Structure formats: structure tokens, C-alpha cells
Amino acid sequence: MLLSPARSSPQGSVQSHGLHPFDPMGTILLTHPKDYLTTLDLPMYQFTQVRLHLTGPMIPYIHGGRSLVPIPARDAHRVEFSWNAHTRRLRERGQGASIRPAESYTEGMIIDLCHVDMWVKTEEVASKMMFLHLLLLFAPKNARGEKEHGVRDWGIVCPDCEEAITHYASDEDWYGRYYHHRLHSLCKKQ
Secondary structure: OOEEOOOOOOOOOEEEOOOEEEOHHHHEEOOOHHHOOOOOOOOHHHEEEEEEEEOOOOOEEEEOOOOOEEOOHHHHHHHHHHHHHHHHHHHHHOOOOOOOOOOOEOOEEEEEOOEEEEEEEHHHOOOHHHHHHHHHOOOOEOOOOOEOOOEEEEEEEOOOOOOEEEEOOOOOOOOHHHHHHHHOOOOOOO
């Protein structure tokens, strides 16, 4: 099934330990924080580049084109994040069985919505539970409204060596492997 965009809808927020509302959609950025006037003057250590990989079957989407089946409005907010992941994966790995170069199909390009690249404002994420909640916003729902895709893993990109440090839901902390990488100077480029 190929999907195409529909109008997006605002997402709700959840409470974070009673301190202030946690707005997950206000915690993520589509591109580098220096691309936004609101975050231009903030120090870079407040942001983390995250690469999410969802479980489940490939979700093909026609980016910039038309499709027979429209994407549900509740999932439309995440399309550009997947486009970023598609172009990065193609640039890094080249063409392969799971990554295809942009194909013209009904005047668009087929991408997989199971991959998402984003920037996270780290100070807003107080716990692993909040981080997983944030990631699950990118998991599409099936026709009955149930999740058919879950979080497979996520990579946190080291700002020094640009390696994505892979994490899993079974890890104790959402950033533990990344923290170990930085603390013990495991960077390939220093």
C-alpha cells in the first residue's frame, strides 16, 4: 500500500512528573537546531540527533507525489522526518536491497516511513519513559487505531565522530550507550 499526505492534526501532551506539561512535538526538530530562529542561540549540547528505526513491515510512501491511498492525518506530521532518513541512508550506504534511490512514481519518490531522523531537545526528556513516548508518536497505527509498528532501535549521533550509537528498548537508559561512548572517548575521530 502506498501512502500520500493528508492534513496533519495537532498532537496532545502528557504530564512530566507534575512539573510542567511535556509537549513531545515541541521537543523535536526536523532539521539542525541552527536552522531555527527559536533555537539559534541555544548551545548545541541541549540537542541530540536521533535516528529511529521502527519494527514491522516497510511502509512505502510517495514523497511529493500522489497515491491511491492517502496517509492518515495522524501520521502526516512524520513524513518529512522519514524523508530526511531516506536521503541520509541513501547518501551513507548507497543503493541496496532495503534502500532504493528516489524513484519516479506518480510524480513522486518512494520512501520507507519505518526510518525517522530528528533532533531532540534533550533537556525536555527527563526519563526513558518520556523518550519512548516521544518515539512512539512516529509509529503509525493500523486501520483499527492500534499500533502495528513499534520501536526497533534508535541511534544517537555523536557530535564529534558522527557515529550513530545504537540503543534498544531493553537498555536501562535511553542514552546510556551514547553516554558511555562520550565518557570513555570511544570516538573514531578526535
